[in-house]
Amino acid sequence: SAANGSHFRQQEIVVTRVLSSQWCRCLETAELLALGPVEPFAPLNSFFRDRSTRDAQTAKVRDFMRAQATPGVTVMVTHFVNIAALSDRNIASGAMVILRLNDQDALEIVGQITIQ
Known part of the structure; x- marks a missing residue:
C-alpha cells in the first residue's frame, strides 16, 4: 500500500479525495497510501456475503x-467483488x-497499476 501511494507521488498524480470501504x-490500506x-x-463496503446489495451499492x-466535478483524482479503496461489479474485470489483490x-x-x- 505504501508503495502504491509512493507511485502516485512519483508520478505527480494530484489526489483530491480518498474514499474507503x-x-x-x-x-x-487507504491510510497506508498516505x-x-x-x-x-x-x-464501497464488500457485498460478498450479501449479494442482494450489489446493484444498489x-x-x-x-x-x-x-457527480464529481472537482479536478484531480479520487482514490477509492474497496474489495474484489466491488471492483468486478464496477469494471467487469477480475484483478489481483493489491492492484x-x-x-x-x-x-x-x-x-x-483507462488502466491498471500493479506494483510488486
Whole structure:
C-alpha cells in the first residue's frame, strides 16, 4: 500500500479525495497510501456475503463518480467483488484499476497499476 501511494507521488498524480470501504483492512490500506485524509464511504463496503446489495451499492458508486466535478483524482479503496461489479474485470489483490465515466455514461477502464 505504501508503495502504491509512493507511485502516485512519483508520478505527480494530484489526489483530491480518498474514499474507503468501512472495513478495517480497506481503511488501513487507504491510510497506508498516505494520499490524504481517508473518508469512509459505505457503498464501497464488500457485498460478498450479501449479494442482494450489489446493484444498489454499485449504482451509488457510479452516481458518486457521475457527480464529481472537482479536478484531480479520487482514490477509492474497496474489495474484489466491488471492483468486478464496477469494471467487469477480475484483478489481483493489491492492484489498482483506473476507471472513468465516458461520454456514454459507461465506466471505462483507462488502466491498471500493479506494483510488486
